[in-house]
Amino acid sequence: MQHRHYVETVDRTLRDICDCEKPFRGITIVLGGNFRQILPVITKGVREQIMNASLRHSVLWKDLHVLSLDLNMRLNHANLGNVFFAKFLTEVETDPQEIIKIQSTIHKCQDLKELLSAVYPQLDVANISTPSFLTERTILCARNDDVNAINIAALNIFPRNTYTYLAADKMAEDDEIDPSITNRYPNEFLNSLDPFGLLAFKVELKVGCPIMLLRNIAPKDGLCNGTRLMVSRCNTHIIEARILTGEKFGNLAFIPRISLTPSSTEMPFRMTRRQFPVGLAYALTINKSQGQSVKFVGVDLRTPVFSHGQLYVALSRCTSFNRISILLLNDEPDSTTNIVYPEVLL
Structure with missing residues (x-):
């Protein structure tokens, strides 16, 4: 999510301090991230502005050597259902279709009350709220x-x-x-x-x-x-x-x-x-959840996602496909909006 100007500032600072024109003064720099996830946030920005803020459009990009990680480490691949879910996530993160069909094996809730019950069962019991209970559960929304x-x-x-x-x-x-x-x-x-x-x-x-x-x-x-x-x-x-x-x-x-x-x-x-x-x-918010792994995840998609990678981030926070619950619009119970900018993907 970082703006490319942050990386370029570090580069220029190192060049000025060491009086050297090599990128980052020749120091090996490791940058971690995934362009399939949410891009830099530009207030009221349009697609072109968001793309321009991405590291892919930096003058430093030509000097970077890309190393790709292809295995989803959150999911236990011994579970056959997780294998199919990982393939579904790959489709979500790369398919530029505006509407995507949600995998039938994912639990779909009828209303907010059911979503709350699925993620936070027995919430009306006072002593259910413990550190372990709270850390392994969350509900994600776009807004x-x-x-x-x-x-x-x-x-x-x-x-x-x-x-x-x-x-x-x-x-x-x-x-x-x-x-x-x-x-x-x-x-x-x-x-x-x-x-x-x-x-x-x-x-x-x-x-x-x-x-x-x-x-x-x-x-x-x-x-x-x-x-x-x-x-x-x-x-x-x-x-x-x-x-x-x-x-x-x-x-x-x-x-x-x-x-x-x-x-x-x-x-x-x-x-x-x-x-x-x-x-x-x-x-x-989905943006705030980036980088987290949670055991039980609920996703409220009654208000559809509105930026690149949000749907992928929301669905990929969970460690197993059978612990995800989704609340969709009543008139579209099996599909939702997905936004992908193909030009930013490697």
């Missing part, structure tokens, strides 16, 4: 709105007290102009805004629910953007949670509120929001 809706639905089923945390919003420029000035816009208006890069105004949690960190807090302690945790205590000024992923698995973490000012230029003013940098993690 953030769908992720939020599923997270709220799952939280409502989970039987414990709800803790609600509201953010504190203010105009970022007010202190610079005159500290005595209050917000020039009503608080209700600021609270209703949800620009890119800003935390949610309202966060609802329950003890035992999974959450994900949305900002880097303490990387050395395993508290990075994308880290999954399980809430163990909800206090007024701090959230106590147990880390579920990475080398710090099982460690206890204390998450404070932080203040953020988004760099978005969509608004004619700058605002600051103070809130806990966490979100519910029963469901994730």
Whole structure:
């Protein structure tokens, strides 16, 4: 997903420091990735802009030697069903057809309630929420709105007290102009805004629910953007949670509120929001799930995928074909949209 400019910047830096015109100053550089997966994200970008941001269109590409890995290591190939599923994934990742038929052996759900039950069975039992239970399950969606809706639905089923945390919003420029000035816009208006890069105004949690960190807090302690945790205590000024992923698995973490000012230029003013940098993690976006292997996966495709490689990434997160559950549109119960840019494939 990295923009080619990142790699080119490293190359130019090494050439300048060492006064050498060889690529990367002659140092052997290993780049890992798969062009069948999601390409660099360009905000409101069209196909040509996304392709131009890919490493395939870099001036360095001609100097790279490509080594291909062809065996799907997530799947157990001793299972005949997984062998056919691996072939199906190959079709998904390379077939430029806009509509693709979902393999008949994959479990298809009728509604959201069935999807939740398939991925999170007995969610209405309080003591079912354990670290092992949460780490091996996830539901994937193409858009953030769908992720939020599923997270709220799952939280409502989970039987414990709800803790609600509201953010504190203010105009970022007010202190610079005159500290005595209050917000020039009503608080209700600021609270209703949800620009890119800003935390949610309202966060609802329950003890035992999974959450994900949305900002880097303490990387050395395993508290990075994308880290999954399980809430163990909800206090007024701090959230106590147990880390579920990475080398710090099982460690206890204390998450404070932080203040953020988004760099978005969509608004004619700058605002600051103070809130806990966490979100519910029963469901994730497909983009956020890249690189993960999960035992039980649900995929909500009622809103079809919209970029290259998303469908392949969603279906390939699971370690076995018989543990995938898919929710499709009612008028298309056996097929879904697939987007592939053949020009980027090796």
